[in-house]
Amino acid sequence: MIASRLAPFGTSIFGVMTRLATEHGAINLSQGFPDFEGPPQIQDWAAQAMRDGHNQYARPMGAPPLVEAIAANLEEDYGLGYDPMTEINVTSGATEGICSALLGLLNPGDEVLLFEPFYDSYPACIALAGATAKVVTLRYPDFSVDFDEVEALIDERTRLVMLNTPHNPTGKVWQRAELERLAELCQRHDLLVVSDEVYEHLWFDQARHVPIAGIDGMRERTLGISSTGKTFSYTGWKIGWVWGAQPLVSAVAAAHQFVTFATATPLQIAMARALRELRDDYLTQFRADYDERRQLLLSILDRSGFQCAVPQGSYFVLAAFDGLFDGTDVDLAMHLIRQHKVAAIPPSSFYSRDVAEGQRLLRFAFCKRRETLEAASQALADFRP
Ligand code: PMP
Numbered sequence: 600m601i602a603s604r605l606a607p608f609g610t611s612i613f614g615v616m617t618r619l620a621t622e623h624g625a626i627n628l629s630q631g632f633p634d635f636e637g638p639p640q641i642q643d644w645a646a647q648a649m650r651d652g653h654n655q656y657a658r659p660m661g662a663p664p665l666v667e668a669i670a671a672n673l674e675e676d677y678g679l680g681y682d683p684m685t686e687i688n689v690t691s692g693a694t695e696g697i698c699s700a701l702l703g704l705l706n707p708g709d710e711v712l713l714f715e716p717f718y719d720s721y722p723a724c725i726a727l728a729g730a731t732a733k734v735v736t737l738r739y740p741d742f743s744v745d746f747d748e749v750e751a752l753i754d755e756r757t758r759l760v761m762l763n764t765p766h767n768p769t770g771k772v773w774q775r776a777e778l779e780r781l782a783e784l785c786q787r788h789d790l791l792v793v794s795d796e797v798y799e800h801l802w803f804d805q806a807r808h809v810p811i812a813g814i815d816g817m818r819e820r821t822l823g824i825s826s827t828g829k830t831f832s833y834t835g836w837k838i839g840w841v842w843g844a845q846p847l848v849s850a851v852a853a854a855h856q857f858v859t860f861a862t863a864t865p866l867q868i869a870m871a872r873a874l875r876e877l878r879d880d881y882l883t884q885f886r887a888d889y890d891e892r893r894q895l896l897l898s899i900l901d902r903s904g905f906q907c908a909v910p911q912g913s914y915f916v917l918a919a920f921d922g923l924f925d926g927t928d929v930d931l932a933m934h935l936i937r938q939h940k941v942a943a944i945p946p947s948s949f950y951s952r953d954v955a956e957g958q959r960l961l962r963f964a965f966c967k968r969r970e971t972l973e974a975a976s977q978a979l980a981d982f983r984p
Pocket residue numbers: 631691692693694695718763766767795797825826827828834837838839
């Protein structure tokens with residue numbers, strides 16, 4: 600029954616692994632959602648917004664207080680000026696933002712440059728738009744970009760580059776020099792960029808998030824995407840947004856009006872306040888807490904014999920299991936769930952060009968309480984052969 604455009608994509612691995620984790624009573628380090636509550640005041644602000652009557656359809660491009668808060672933060676965080684009413688479109692999570700951006704911009708037959716491992720909704724939405732993906736592999740353990748390979752894939756049908764930084768699942772944070780090279784290619788070949796920046800506030804060590812929209816010449820050809828799901832630990836509220844030059848955002852709005860029309864009103868009002876009030880102190884503590892969880896997970900995986908790529912951003916660790924287990928990522932994920940009651944994501948479904956690269960890796964999420972990570976440590980204690 601499934602339409603031929605969607606049939607190849609099956610069921611998203613995130614839902615599959617969380618279901619298996621529940622069925623087997625496993626500790627869930629698979630799907631990326633926190634197992635702790637975000638700031639409690641945000642819930643009070645949402646309840647207040649409901650009581651204040653913010654309960655009907657929102658303005659399709661986003662409730663004014665929210666788009667104004669987003670514009671103010673873009674200016675303050677990155678020195679980027681965007682008009683809140685015409686250059687920002689609130690969406691039901693970044694997921695809807697990605698879909699509306701690709702549906703709004705792509706024509707059938709267009710090609711999109713995609714870096715693998717990719718977030719699984721990218722190729723599916725590219726296919727929904729009737730376009731095709733051309734894929735460049737970022738290879739474990741440093742995930743560096745071969746720009747000659749990127750350029751060799753570009754032809755007259757290439758329309759857009761799908762970028763994600765900080766990157767899920769590798770933890771790579773694109774450095775300014777890499778973004779400048781990509782920007783130069785985009786300008787030379789007249790390409791647009793859709794830049795998924797949902798982990799914009801989650802970076803560690805020396806890494807810093809740089810939005811490609813701020814690189815010279817890129818404002819007119821870039822859409823940025825972000826979400827409150829990660830930053831405030833409210834993934835279930837699905838409040839995201841797309842921002843960029845007005846003609847590009849108009850294309851997103853043209854799709855968004857027919858995909859969801861508008862996003863949950865009281866949750867937008869609450870998140871507007873969160874974006875304004877939970878700033879430097881909150882974000883510094885947020886990163887410090889995540890850094891602790893990152894170090895803990897790295898030490899647990901290291902002790903179990905995994906070879907981790909140390910993430911510079913996001914809340915995932917991608918780890919190789921050479922010499923530890925004989926089989927694919929899916930075999931090992933099933934073994935860990937059944938024998939050790941720990942769930943991780945087998946990342947081969949994030950690859951389409953070099954699937955074997957994904958078959959030697961597993962992705963573990965560290966958006967989990969210390970107790971959860973310590974329980975995983977116990978569960979993995981007798982894993983090392
Ligand atoms: N992009 C990336 C890279 C993600 O990891 C996620 C989800 N974790 C999303 C988009 C989706 O974000 P949202 O939950 O706001 O739809």
